[in-house]
Amino acid sequence: MVVLMLAFRFPEWQPHFSFPAGPQTNEMIALRWLHIIFGIIWIGLLYFFNLVLTPAMKQCDPKLRIKMYPELMPGAMAWFRWSALVTVFVGMRYYAIHLGSDAKLAGNPALVGKWFGWWFLVWIVAYAFIYALQLPAKGILDSAWVRSIGVAIVAIAASWLILAVNGGPTASNPHLAISIGGGLGLLMLLNTWGVVWRAQKRLIAWSRASAEQGTPMPPETERLMRWNYLTARTSFWLSFPMLFFMAAASHYPFLSTVAR
Secondary structure (H helix, E strand, O other): OOHHHHHHOOOHHHOOOOOOOHHHHHHHHHHHHHHHHHHHHHHHHHHHHHHHHHHHHHHHOOHHHEEEEEEHHHHHHHHHHHHHHHHHHHHHHHHHHHHHHHHHOOOOHHHHHHHHHHHHHHHHHHHHHHHHHOOOOOOHHHOHHHHHHHHHHHHHHHHHHOOOOHOOOOOHHHHHHHHHHHHHHHHHHHHHHHHHHHHHHHHHHHHHHHHHHHOOHHHHHHHHHHHHHHHHHHHHHHHHHHHHHHHHHHHHOOOOOOOO
């Protein structure tokens, strides 16, 4: 009450608000807000799985692990996969707005479809290679160095290609930075739904049956756990360049001069 009285007595003490006009400006801040919130949930759980849960589970007694798994993972995986989906879909809308602005600057609205189409195609093809590199294997193909170098080559090649295809005089830094960061995020989303969730559904069901009915875990368990681990670790490492490029979109303009 005292604060309000002082504010009316001394108008110069009142804060001055000037919200941007226009629906697109307000839409973009709402999209960024949602993107950050759900992105924190998604990436936070990814880091929890890789840095905390997996090492802890390795130290647990197998009987305790079987009891904990079906209680812990269903809820964690629900937050993990749905926050990933919301993060990427909201990010795609935000990306499309930037594409529209660049296309308008170029005087050719049809460029939006071309740019988005190339972006999607390049990263889907990249994921086909990364998917293969994450599959459990034996011999030299199971080497962490071989997998890491292979994934890095695919990610760098896809990033270079999308810059070459979508770059141009009117391509802004947000457009190009999100083309890379968002592409890496798309790879991580495909890992989340295409591998991690598929593996976890079976592991949760098998561990629940084992805890409640004493059913032994199937022979396929070890391979599935290995596949889940390799995929989660790939997403973990991809998250670092992904976060850099997403932050660089607004805060580190270094790609706006890329030309065809």
